[in-house]
Amino acid sequence: MISEHYKRIKGNVERKFSDILKSADVDIWYSPDGSYSYHWEQRNIRDAIYRHDNASHKKWRNVSTFPKHCHNGSQLNVTESFLSDDSENAVEEFLRLVRERMVAEQIAAKKTDKTR
Numbered sequence: 213m214i215s216e217h218y219k220r221i222k223g224n225v226e227r228k229f230s231d232i233l234k235s236a237d238v239d240i241w242y243s244p245d246g247s248y249s250y251h252w253e254q255r256n257i258r259d260a261i262y263r264h265d266n267a268s269h270k271k272w273r274n275v276s277t278f279p280k281h282c283h284n285g286s287q288l289n290v291t292e293s294f295l296s297d298d299s300e301n302a303v304e305e306f307l308r309l310v311r312e313r314m315v316a317e318q319i320a321a322k323k324t325d326k327t328r
Contacts, residue, residue, distance in 0.1 A: 221299065225304070237254070262283065
């Protein structure tokens with residue numbers, strides 16, 4: 213059963229980020245124990261993934277924001293995650309990052325087309 217908190221997040225996301233939800237492969241996952249993952253899959257397009265999560269993998273304990281971390285472009289390129297600790301703010305911050313990257317990629321593609 214989905215809690216009222218997550219229903220509110222879902223409604224906000226659908227209202228504010230419908231453009232992303234229609235065109236990007238984004239997964240948002242929460243568990244009752246406080247674990248989360250915000251994931252943008254790009255492997256089929258340009259062999260990239262972007263994921264912020266708080267899985268406490270020992271492999272990433274050297275990341276200053278551990279257990280929070282970001283898989284930035286690939287599974288093994290892990291950096292700090294500065295998303296909010298508040299789930300409502302964090303999911304919006306993540307989706308804004310996805311939107312910004314999508315817009316930047318569209319601009320770069322247009323520039324490439326003009327130079328051909």
